[in-house]
Amino acid sequence: MTRPYIFCHMFTSLDGKILGPYMDTPESDKSGDLFYEIAFGKNRHYDHQGWLSGRTTTDDNFTHYKEPVLETDFPEVPAGDFVAEHDLSMYYISIDASGRLGWESNLLTYRETKAHVIEVLSEKVGDDYKHFLRQLNISYIIAGKDSIDPVLAVKKLQELFDMKMIMLGGGGVLNWSFIQAGMCDELSVVMTPVADGSSDLPSLFETKEGLTEAKPVTFSLESSSTYKDGTLWLRYLVNN
Template identity: 40%
Template structure:
């Protein structure tokens, strides 16, 4: 289980999300024309934070970044694959990263580089638990994908952040969904700032994902309070809210 750690041992972490008025981070509101100015502002503010890495949960990675899921049956591991952290030197030199929370090792890949429109190239770092098979480690090495072990049965987010700073010199990290990934870091006291870019649109869905969502595999945790740092309207009737996590 994650433990509280000194902030100097890990990167500064901001949770940066585009949301509807009712706190949804996916769903039909994205297609509304009134959401477009907020989407543009969300992209601009990514640059404001100057983060070296962006962290995503498994579902977000599968839907937007990875090549779906890895093959159900992988080739046998190539020799004895060390069950230890692997850092691709060329990826490290790139200096920009996408960190994929993939505790069971299920995501599919065809490259260790992700390129998105209007964003710099990013090297993929897989965050794994000890449950991952040696065959999957061999699969990742085939594509030069770096990986870090952080936890036995579930991801230890504090350990992951510590390794990201130590092995990749990451000083500033953005987490951008999904809701379970966001809550995982929040309940462990690992989010320093919350940045909400709010579109002037209500979604109303009962199935769309919210900014923070608990999951059955996470330890029980009560509500988490924030302190307002800044509120700024922007063109198109949107609002940017910045919060700091309140001291316990």
């Protein structure tokens, strides 16, 4: 199968957390700026066409746990995927197997970056939610029966949206599911010189019962960069 090149680009603490009190420090602000510049800045390192995150990451950062406004009386929804018309060159792809995200627009803004929203749904999502997305002109693809099939999702993203490179951006369960499915080529980690010792917050990779397992995966170091403020940027190739 030919598919887009997929790199996982994440911002972490020294103890591998992707969320936590460490993010409220000046040191993390500086490291966060580097994280953005690498993937989204004017001279970005990666020339990707979209970035992909899980439902919780989307709710935490963009939709803020709003409920979708669903109608009970709506016209018949055509079967299959929906590719909306838009004029943006960047996509934000959200995994939303159950159709729960309460979008208010098909345009997402992350700092200076504007992106068209794509939802990745499972077959169990009802037509009321699909109609909701169509009313907002939000694209969606269906990839999997009850849960999301990473291989099928990536295949459709390439075929329907001409994506040649995709950034994988968390959370930890999503990252690990793509790693285990062989759908990740590179790991890019920007590590801030801060730790907070949190034991109940998500980390870079996490298993989920019934979805993934704690089976070791090895990585080959591609490059490492150090910065005066103590930030590290580590790049690994995934040994699939």
